[in-house]
Amino acid sequence: MSNELKLSKKSQEFLENLRVYLFSSGKRWDEIEGIVNELEIHLSEAEKNGKPIEKVIGKSPKEYMEMISNEMIIDYRTWFKYICLIIFGALFINILPDLLEGNLSYSVLEIVGYIVITITFIASVFTGFKYISKSNQSIKIQGLILFTIALLPMLLFSGLIFLNRSINTPIIYLGNTGSIIIAIIAALFIIGMSLWAKTWLLIIVVTMLTLPNYLLNLTSLEYETQLILNSIITFGGIGIYLWIMFKLEKNK
Amino acid sequence: MSTTQMLKGIIDGCLLAIIKDTEVYGYEMAEKLGSYGFHSFSEGTIYPLLLRMQKEELVTSTLKKSTAGPRRKYYSLTPKGELELNKFIERWNNLQSNVNKVLDCESDTEYTKGDEIIE
Incomplete structure (x- = not known):
């Protein structure tokens, strides 16, 4: 933005929290930017006239955020797209090193486990962000929550490796042709995604x-x-x- | 019942009336409401209302440059919004006269004394 507005730290924090809250509630990006910009202008003008932030957003920022969120529609299509991108993106990144070492073979447990862990991770990220932006926690607790979320997939993956060793499930083995096809799909996917996201x-x-x-x-x-x-x-x-x-x- | 609860639904109509004549942006609307005597509500409550009125196609908005900073969102009334405003005025006049009638007849004694009790 070329014209930066002067805002108190409290207002800036509120706007950041609002943005994260709406984003993790699955609202549309352009609509979020719209309402955040509008409130930014409002807050800066109110501050210029000596009004406290409470005069604008009321006593409970949490309630105000919910009020706004309730009036915005959830953008399921975009979210489905993002989640697919994350799952497949991470999957192909995981597969590539295996591909360079030879043909692909995975047990059913590994495949199912991978999908479950990714979905759990995505869900925990959204719940965590939503919680942090809404509740007024100290930086320490916020850090602890984020750390736990980051640690979660690592723990789950270690668990999966351990489980995979002790339980035998059928192994899906992709021969030469299969591996090459997967490699091509992965490469196309990564290139396509990079072009799309620029x-x-x-x-x-x-x-x-x-x-x-x-x-x-x-x-x-x-x-x-x-x-x-x-x-x-x-x-x-x-x-x-x-x-x-x-x-x-x-x-x- | 608090004033805030009573205001629900009324602010909507007032916003429509404010938007009717000229294009206004959020802060201006809040200021205008304040100048008409609505002090008790938090100014930000107009935004969820504006979001809803936009969804219901009662108002539209355009971004316009301002000298003071980023582009402001100006609201104007749609034909549907004008109809809604007329309905609101009708409903309000009806409600107002009914409430007045009730208060005049039912609490006649208290009401006249009221001036002295409630300053």
Whole structure:
């Protein structure tokens, strides 16, 4: 925005919370921006005239957010699209390294577990965000909630690996042709998604996750050295990319 | 019953009346309501109402540049909104006269004394 409005910290916080709350309630992005901008103008004019924020949003920000949310329609189609993108995007990112090592084979438990964990993760992210934006918790508790949400899929995936070892379910084995078809679909999906979202992020992440590992395997370095180098290049590379993007965004 | 509860549904009609003559944006509407004596409600309550009235196609909005900052959203009445306003005026006049009649006849003594008791 070219014309930044002067706003008190309390008002800014409220607007941020409102945005997150409406977003995690599944409202349409442009409608959210519309109402947030409108309230931003209102709050800044009210502050200029010496009115406290309570005069605008009432005593309970939570109730006010709900009031607004109730008047906005839920955009199920976009949300379905996003959720599909997250599930398949993460799935293909997981599959690619396996593909480079050879043909694909997964147990039924792994496949079902993967889908269940992803859905659980998405649901927990939305519930968590909604809760944080609505309730006035301290930064510490907010951090703790986000940390738990981030930890949840890791714990569940560890559980799944353990379970997969102790319970035998039928294994779906994809031969050469099958693996190649999946690889092509995955590549097309990632390229398509990058074009749609106009970002290099996915391509960079996928390259960083697979290419160093693949190239290092070709060298005669020791296995431990390979592992260490691999993680440094992967996370360093993604980190540098995000840092550059952040700088570019800031200079806009 | 508090004033806020009584106001429900009435503010809608007042907003329609304010929007009727000129295009106005949110803050202006709240100021106008305030200047007519509606002080007890929080100004932000107009936005959920405006959202609903837009959904019901009673009002439309356009973004317009302002000298003071980002573009403001100006509201104007649709033909459907004008019809709704007329209905509101009719309903309100009816309600007002009925309530007055009730108060005049039923609480006659208290009402006249009322001026002294309730300042």
